Amino acid sequence: MTRLLETIDSPQDLRRLAMSQLPRVAQEVRDELLRVISGLGGHLASSLGAVELCLALHYVFDAPSDKLIWDMGYQAYTHKMLTGRRKMIHTLKQFKGLTGFNNKDESPYDLFTTGHGGTCLSTAMGIAIARDHAHAAHQVVAIIGDASLGEGMALEALNHIGHVKPNMLVILNDNKMSIAQPVGGLSRYLNRIITDPLYNRIRRKLEAGVERLPKGVKLVKMGHKVEESLKGLLVPGLIFEELGFRYVGPIDGHNLPELIATLRNVKRLKGPILLHVQTLKGKGYTPAEQDPETFHKIEPFDVPTGQLKGQGARGKGPGSRTKSAPSTPHPSPSFTDAFGAELVQLAQTDERIIAITAAMPEGTGLAEFGRRFPQRYFDVGMAEQHAIGLAAGLARAGLRPVFGIYSSFLQRAYDQVMHEMCLQKLPVVLAIDRACLVGEDGPTHHGLFDVAALRVLPHLVMLSPKDPDELRAMLRWSLDCGRPVALRYARGGPAGEPLGRGTRIALGRGELLQQGEDLAILAVGSMVYPAMGAAEQLRREGIRASVINARFIKPVDRRLIRHAAMQTGAIVTVEEAQISGGFGSAISEALESLNLSHVPFCRIGLPDEFVEHGTRAQLLKLCQLDADGLFRRISAWFQAVQKPGSLALPSEAWRSVGEAAS
Numbered sequence: 001m002t003r004l005l006e007t008i009d010s011p012q013d014l015r016r017l018a019m020s021q022l023p024r025v026a027q028e029v030r031d032e033l034l035r036v037i038s039g040l041g042g043h044l045a046s047s048l049g050a051v052e053l054c055l056a057l058h059y060v061f062d063a064p065s066d067k068l069i070w071d072m073g074y075q076a077y078t079h080k081m082l083t084g085r086r087k088m089i090h091t092l093k094q095f096k097g098l099t100g101f102n103n104k105d106e107s108p109y110d111l112f113t114t115g116h117g118g119t120c121l122s123t124a125m126g127i128a129i130a131r132d133h134a135h136a137a138h139q140v141v142a143i144i145g146d147a148s149l150g151e152g153m154a155l156e157a158l159n160h161i162g163h164v165k166p167n168m169l170v171i172l173n174d175n176k177m178s179i180a181q182p183v184g185g186l187s188r189y190l191n192r193i194i195t196d197p198l199y200n201r202i203r204r205k206l207e208a209g210v211e212r213l214p215k216g217v218k219l220v221k222m223g224h225k226v227e228e229s230l231k232g233l234l235v236p237g238l239i240f241e242e243l244g245f246r247y248v249g250p251i252d253g254h255n256l257p258e259l260i261a262t263l264r265n266v267k268r269l270k271g272p273i274l275l276h277v278q279t280l281k282g283k284g285y286t287p288a289e290q291d292p293e294t295f296h297k298i299e300p301f302d303v304p305t306g307q308l309k310g311q312g313a314r315g316k317g318p319g320s321r322t323k324s325a326p327s328t329p330h331p332s333p334s335f336t337d338a339f340g341a342e343l344v345q346l347a348q349t350d351e352r353i354i355a356i357t358a359a360m361p362e363g364t365g366l367a368e369f370g371r372r373f374p375q376r377y378f379d380v381g382m383a384e385q386h387a388i389g390l391a392a393g394l395a396r397a398g399l400r401p402v403f404g405i406y407s408s409f410l411q412r413a414y415d416q417v418m419h420e421m422c423l424q425k426l427p428v429v430l431a432i433d434r435a436c437l438v439g440e441d442g443p444t445h446h447g448l449f450d451v452a453a454l455r456v457l458p459h460l461v462m463l464s465p466k467d468p469d470e471l472r473a474m475l476r477w478s479l480d481c482g483r484p485v486a487l488r489y490a491r492g493g494p495a496g497e498p499l500g501r502g503t504r505i506a507l508g509r510g511e512l513l514q515q516g517e518d519l520a521i522l523a524v525g526s527m528v529y530p531a532m533g534a535a536e537q538l539r540r541e542g543i544r545a546s547v548i549n550a551r552f553i554k555p556v557d558r559r560l561i562r563h564a565a566m567q568t569g570a571i572v573t574v575e576e577a578q579i580s581g582g583f584g585s586a587i588s589e590a591l592e593s594l595n596l597s598h599v600p601f602c603r604i605g606l607p608d609e610f611v612e613h614g615t616r617a618q619l620l621k622l623c624q625l626d627a628d629g630l631f632r633r634i635s636a637w638f639q640a641v642q643k644p645g646s647l648a649l650p651s652e653a654w655r656s657v658g659e660a661a662s
Contacts, residue, residue, distance in 0.1 A: 038303045067124070462488065
């Protein structure tokens, strides 16, 4: 029997179906999501929970004429399948395939490329105001999750929407926080009444008539108060009413007839409407329903058992609430694992240590800290700006807060890093995870801009480890140094076998790993091991390269830079970050201040553009930041420049420099 889903290549195809056929489509969508994501890995639980909501929205509204603005794309995989991308869904998050989020370049049904939560209310308000300015009549609908609603940008937008009162619908997809429970049949009955077109026509006529009576305006206001009081008793919408919204809900987000009837009613209402929809994260797949946190973003798994692929019969599946294993084994623990384990160990003997996360306990490695030290652990939700302010207050009171955060999410709190952290010279440690090309999540999540953004801030120390052992040492140093610190590290593990040498950290001091006479490669963080690989290939070509692990991005090791330039007469910098204003720029500035700007100099990093999605290995190769790519780039540059006369130091002096720096 042909699946109904295979007949749907656009929302128009969906609207040709009878409402009675939609539950079958919902099941087929879930089957397809399970088939694809079990093989590829990816965001699952939120997508399963939003299936009926996606179907109902496209059944009632006429997208793309009507504007549907999704806040977080991973709850919109059904939306992708209904809008002409069903046949490509098997390429989800694969190199040159569909993106894992909404993407304006992928489909006219996606108005924005989105990956950060809390943005859709502001952008939807802009769309609604522009529509009114053009005297158009299309609908504007913003779909936001309950976790995103606590983000500062979303709260600011709620306040502004309630003040301006444009005609727009905000759908609150409540799938985790359980903001409130509907209270019996009376609540559902009230929702049907207040959204019914006949009720609203009569209501408007009565208000107009009463307002013409003596003191009629006061009577109308009194009627509104009675209605609001009744809602406050029966439904949890009073706060939204006070903000200026007409609140409807909560309604069952898996009851298609109720969803469709309610959407048809609310689309006729004027002003800002907030529809509260309750959904179950992981709906339709028992392991995901039982453990939605693990299945929020999951590695490839076996559908019948819910176990991660390759675990075997005795392995614990995701339903056991254990942390999912990385898809690619590393020769040592990942940076994230090393950070989390070291922080737990340090906290056992230092009660000043506080851990903070912004809704990412597993991803940042802080979940175990939270279990071990619940009184010293704070998950602030999707509120990065508040997290920095909280950390500043803790630090001012003498504690040692550590904020674990992805690089791409730290961008949201830049003002707080400057104002609350650096201006106050407070000892807050930013543990910046995913400070690199993150892979399949693509340009919204690549952590490539923190170096250029943070390097300009006074008082901030910035450093990056080459491997997990060095990360542990840097974390210990960061907690002891008494200064604002940004500690950035890549996703996964080091791109090479750990060297196993000592890791004594000193402020602004690098590490000489290999001595050469022709050129010096200054690498930082995740690029140290690829630089070592490139140096080995250069040696086989007759080019002898020194390799320096810079360790510090700010302050840079000026002494080591000076001696490297004088010893070799040629400098190359390598970083996994945006090259504009990055680590290479810092070295260039140092060379100029040392009157060595004449030394041939090459910066290697990420170009001034957004990098697409794919595996981390694919993207490093694409950007020529793997060992082979670095070898080709450095060799071509070195052959092209005219090497100046050698300013070599005696070998004894060179060795003493390396020993002092390391």
